[in-house]
Amino acid sequence: MAPSLEKTIYIGPFVHSKSLAELEICTKGAIGVDEKGVIAFVERDDVEGVSKKEGWESAKVVEVKDNGFFFPGFIDTHIHASQYPNAGIFGKSTLLDWLNTYTFPLESSLSALPRATTVYTRAVSRTLSHGTTTAAYYATVHVPATNLLADICLAKGQRALIGRVCMNSTLSPDYYRDASVAAAIAASRECVEYCRRIDPSGELVAPIITPRFAPSCTEECLHALGALQKETGAYAQTHISENAPEIALVNELFPTHKGYADVYDKAGLLNPKMILAHAVHLTAKEKELVAARDAKISHCPASNTALTSGCAPVRDLLDRGITVGLGTDVSGGFSPSILEMARQAIWVSRHVAMHEGDHAKLSVEEVLYLATRGGAKVVGLEEKVGAFEVGMEWDAQMVALESVPEGGERHEDGFVEGVDVFGWEAWEDRVAKWLFGGDDRCTVAVWVRGRLVHSTGRYRG
Amino acid sequence: MAPSLEKTIYIGPFVHSKSLAELEICTKGAIGVDEKGVIAFVERDDVEGVSKKEGWESAKVVEVKDNGFFFPGFIDTHIHASQYPNAGIFGKSTLLDWLNTYTFPLESSLSALPRATTVYTRAVSRTLSHGTTTAAYYATVHVPATNLLADICLAKGQRALIGRVCMNSTLSPDYYRDASVAAAIAASRECVEYCRRIDPSGELVAPIITPRFAPSCTEECLHALGALQKETGAYAQTHISENAPEIALVNELFPTHKGYADVYDKAGLLNPKMILAHAVHLTAKEKELVAARDAKISHCPASNTALTSGCAPVRDLLDRGITVGLGTDVSGGFSPSILEMARQAIWVSRHVAMHEGDHAKLSVEEVLYLATRGGAKVVGLEEKVGAFEVGMEWDAQMVALESVPEGGERHEDGFVEGVDVFGWEAWEDRVAKWLFGGDDRCTVAVWVRGRLVHSTGRYRG
Structure with missing residues (x-):
């Protein structure tokens, strides 16, 4: 039996595979996950409106910050x-x-x-x-x-x-x-x-x-x-x-x-x-x-x-x-x-x-x-995990990248995330930077079936 | 002209190349670096005695902690x-x-x-x-x-x-x-x-x-x-x-x-x-x-x-x-x-x-x-840098690895260093673990010509 969770809306960019050749990069999204950890909706257009969806008015909200995105586990x-x-x-x-x-x-x-x-x-x-x-x-x-x-x-x-x-x-x-x-x-x-x-x-x-x-x-x-x-x-x-x-x-x-x-x-x-x-x-x-x-x-x-x-x-x-x-x-x-x-x-x-x-x-x-x-x-779980689709379960990670400030000086607390984004990169290039330069520092939170199973100090759920 | 530095003794394990095929792993060492950033002595035996060396009695001491070692830059x-x-x-x-x-x-x-x-x-x-x-x-x-x-x-x-x-x-x-x-x-x-x-x-x-x-x-x-x-x-x-x-x-x-x-x-x-x-x-x-x-x-x-x-x-x-x-x-x-x-x-x-x-x-x-x-x-600097020998300059990094506690649970502050040492590994294997699993988190301090040019929150010089 799935544990009972708080209904949650995950707001921010998300990236996942549509097929072997096609990666969807939605730069402004909202994904609703129900008490069983199942994806109830994936909103790509009216992100502001999701908090008024019937039954989701008092849902918890988790927002991506730090130049990041949600990605499947x-x-x-x-x-x-x-x-x-x-x-x-x-x-x-x-x-x-x-x-x-x-x-x-x-x-x-x-x-x-x-x-x-x-x-x-x-x-x-x-x-x-x-x-x-x-x-x-x-x-x-x-x-x-x-x-x-x-x-x-x-x-x-x-x-x-x-x-x-x-x-x-x-x-x-x-x-x-x-x-x-x-x-x-x-x-x-x-x-x-x-x-x-x-x-x-x-x-x-x-x-x-x-x-x-x-x-x-x-x-x-x-x-x-x-x-x-x-x-x-x-x-x-x-x-x-x-x-x-x-x-x-x-x-x-x-x-x-x-x-x-x-x-x-x-x-x-x-x-x-x-x-x-x-x-x-x-x-x-x-x-x-x-x-x-x-x-x-x-x-x-x-x-x-x-x-x-x-x-x-x-x-x-x-x-x-x-x-x-x-x-x-x-x-x-x-x-x-x-x-x-x-x-x-x-x-x-x-x-x-x-x-x-x-x-x-x-x-x-x-x-x-x-x-x-x-x-x-x-592993026979293609109906349940691996992407963000209605009916699939919320097995996901929140990815954070580091914004290089003008002048290039490091933050007071050093290089936390490990991947430098200068701000002019296309979204496809940001994803490539994560792939080639990222590590566990970029993975600031991880969920399985809607349950938070790992997070770093940088996660502010 | 080299900046004037504090005389410093770097105490702890050090690792460097003797030749293409031979890596020296000194598990208990002490390296004295003078005011010009030049290595004055490399002690492999009487580490306790170095603080009594003439002229080094009041030298600053930097010790390796956290399962680590000094390594050339x-x-x-x-x-x-x-x-x-x-x-x-x-x-x-x-x-x-x-x-x-x-x-x-x-x-x-x-x-x-x-x-x-x-x-x-x-x-x-x-x-x-x-x-x-x-x-x-x-x-x-x-x-x-x-x-x-x-x-x-x-x-x-x-x-x-x-x-x-x-x-x-x-x-x-x-x-x-x-x-x-x-x-x-x-x-x-x-x-x-x-x-x-x-x-x-x-x-x-x-x-x-x-x-x-x-x-x-x-x-x-x-x-x-x-x-x-x-x-x-x-x-x-x-x-x-x-x-x-x-x-x-x-x-x-x-x-x-x-x-x-x-x-x-x-x-x-x-x-x-x-x-x-x-x-x-x-x-x-x-x-x-x-x-x-x-x-x-x-x-x-x-x-x-x-x-x-x-x-x-x-x-x-x-x-x-x-x-x-x-x-x-x-x-x-x-x-x-x-x-x-x-x-x-x-x-x-x-x-x-x-x-x-x-x-x-x-x-x-x-x-x-x-x-x-x-x-x-x-780059033509083989007389000056690349190893720890008397007369060479202190271009070095302090490497820290993470000790896995019994029971395996992570520290309160998460995985900081990125390379897990269980305690039973031979020193050669620790170095291999650093090579294959390490990243900039392991490099907690960096010196060039004796000057500290980078350090992370984990460095306690």
Whole structure:
């Protein structure tokens, strides 16, 4: 059940995606949000008149100040909350040695609940502060710690898919793996049930079946997880085709399958409720299969660059009609910010373009779509979040930019917002400045389903 | 003459480059800086004893708090101060259309001194806040505005090379170019003399001869600028081999030369006091020529990616013994932060490695070297700045990181520093976390020649 809120009218400029190519910039808007956090009206013309709307006369008013605008909350379609303390720590490693050197030891240590509390509390606070209103999380193999992550997201009010990581193959370290297929399935079932008990509506927190990736699971385990997904109707998430040695390993481990995607497909896991992270090196046939199954893809540009995995062919995926969102992939990715990922998606698309031509380039509009509506489609919430439309829920952030005064001298209190607007910029350019120069300082307030879940000292609601 | 300062002992951890491959992390140090801003001692063992050193008994003490460390100030070897308002505004453009669409109109507008005051004041404040203690600036063609930039740097205490941009070719727009070779040289000479008049020692502000790039200048103009450099002994800076259409244009404009580097060489401009920005597509023969002439290279990774110019082969340049530093190239580059450039240099090196193998990868140590000592060599200040050694000057920043408390809850005043340290990280990992997650919030104080030139509310000197 949604919490009961004060009816609120959000007044000021708002920016959101109409489609992949089109960003709407409404420089004078008013959005009414009802007691359930649902958008009741979006006014673009008679903004002054909204306070006289029947039933809205005594509504609370929240106004954008500081050169800013409302923007939909970000969707992080792939993030390992358990790896947050390692953000930025990867050296010159690539996927398989990175897992053994940095990742498994840290994840394993989260069996201790005090440590898990510290890490997950911080990870959720941080992602909220960066404007992430929905996240598809990987936790660890541990049931209590995974359930703790669900508790924290529910308490802090972040929409989250909570994934207990399954990994039963002997390729996983002996100190950190599921003891058997039966144990893996039982533990996963426990986490599914826990999420559904603490949030029966599933409006905020829902479970997600999470085979780590094909090399971590036996074929039997993958099939059992496919069956568990079918039985529970839950979402699923995993990794696919991230780097060359990993793909070679999969081909070696599953010699009778027709490639990486086929491993998941045969297990019943390639379906519209599957989120595949990376998809850097899929073959044309695999892309066709992913498209045919309507499985979703989480593009993780920062991670793919940092670990030298490669450049995901996002334009090609989009041209094939595949649904794509953005993922931070902390801590393969170094940042918990989806705004940073939108930038990184631009950079990766430029590197693809250097070899394959300008068609590959993603625009400002396109990466902001991937960060919001694209991500919403990946996690199955496209009717509810990702844009400002009547009937959608108020998952939003208030963005503030800094006005440079004449003479250019800084304010007494220093540079707070981080993005300088001189005043002569067109609105499109202000949005671009935010994309390329912004950070969590610009996100002065964040709401999920109408509830204020984060704000900075600069927010005066 | 250096201003007279209070003798100061800087106590706490410090981090700096010993060489390209080696970063020294001294977890308990004390650095004494004399009244002229010169490092008198660097103590690594008996830190407690420094206050009893003869002559230092009553010295001021500045201590690192907040999980931080001292780090040398950054050197930005290529930045267009005049383009700062356009940071983040470039769309899908590439070099030559970017110049005409975004750059020339903005630069041209700085003929108005009130606008130049606002832009330059802000640009210098911002770069200082990001820890840039030395910058090689491009201004515009306008003499008064260029001289104003010199005044602002001197007043704010930033070391700067001030370049009046020369561009007399008819390829430059008619509303924004030098009227003739004679006019270009006269104007450049005026700026050289102005800098030398306001800072006769050249300790803070010095002039730099600045042919924009070969397509902007006639051969006669380039030769005259080469002669002016020789006559004045000043540094010089320009662009080279940034993208393919530009190189084709140079070959077309200078058909009797043996390529882009040769155009500058024939003009007498390829010498140890020349800073070449970009150098993305130099041929092997050109690299040999650059190495033979000991000209320096400014690597501008953010710009090269944003404008789809290509990936500079930094490892190859270093292997050839060429001196390389980092440049933000605002606003081809979207950020005035050299810390961001160090990250971007890592990303570009990963993209080179995807095609050419692991040898191309730059390490954390290497990019931090490029950001400090490498840059110092590029601008000819390697004896004075870039590291903490006795006899060098105190160009430094105090870096603060955030300690995550047990339980993970945020401080009352929110996330101030932006980089979370959990407490179990090795020192090397803390530095990596700063590199990949840090921003200007981490830079709580900045000194140039011992003078405090920037600080945030968190600095308690």
